[in-house]
Amino acid sequence: MHIKLKTICILFLGLLFLSCHSQRDIWNTYEQGGYHVSYTLLDQHNIKEYETYFTKGKRRVEAFFQSPFKDHFYINIHPSRVSLDSTWQQDWGMPDFKSQCWMVASGTAAKLDIISPKQWDSLACEHSYSNPIHTQRLITHELVHVFHGQRNVSPDFSDLTGMDWFVEGLATYASGQCDATRVSEVKNALLRNEIPDTLSTFWSGKLRYGLSGTVVMYLDARFGREKLSSLLRYNNLKDLLHALEVTESELLRDWRDYINAL
Ligand SMILES: [Zn+2]
Structure with missing residues (x-):
């Protein structure tokens, strides 16, 4: 009886873990003028807040260059460093790549990948979500890469020399x-x-x-x-x-x- 109860408890905890884990990995997507944003359930309560950073960043980039983004792009908000690393491993053909702690985002013509900003304090160094000016500038920085990639002969910046x-x-x-x-x-x-x-x-x-x-x-x-x-x-x-x-x-x-x- 005692063993049975223990087994049921372990099974229950296992199912709970699996369900939490898989919930984190379920991605939602919405469209916002000119780009799609994908995020996991972890960020369902943060997404409105993040959207204000994306909107302001996009506006600033377009004002700086006095020109709109040429193409549609994606913004992927990763729930963890593992998730971001696996994307970079695939994109860059480097299966063993492990990002350094200060790396939280990247931008190319087609997409912007970013660790959920509210996770920076625990998953990154040199960046803190609590500083809104720095957060805005970092997101805008990545959006400049997207804008730049859309006008560069190497849209993913893989073919650059001295640049x-x-x-x-x-x-x-x-x-x-x-x-x-x-x-x-x-x-x-x-x-x-x-x-x-x-x-x-x-x-x-x-x-x-x-x-x-x-x-x-x-x-x-x-x-x-x-x-x-x-x-x-x-x-x-x-x-x-x-x-x-x-x-x-x-x-x-x-x-x-x-x-x-x-
Ligand atoms: Zn950069």
């Missing part, structure tokens, strides 16, 4: 992440002469957002928004520099002068 600084710098700058703190960090690094020699190394190290973002900020100030927008199609540094009619060393020299004068 990481531009892809990430554009998303950092256009989303508002290149704020006064980041600019002053770059100014200080410049004073200490701690700036990488080539653009290809700007998207590396602790200052990667500030370094890459301020180069795009400089391009915007020097060449204007229309010219900056025209660069979205290029997937290699040579073509981008050719379009600007500058060499890499001229661009870096002028960027330094621009930052020093800020």
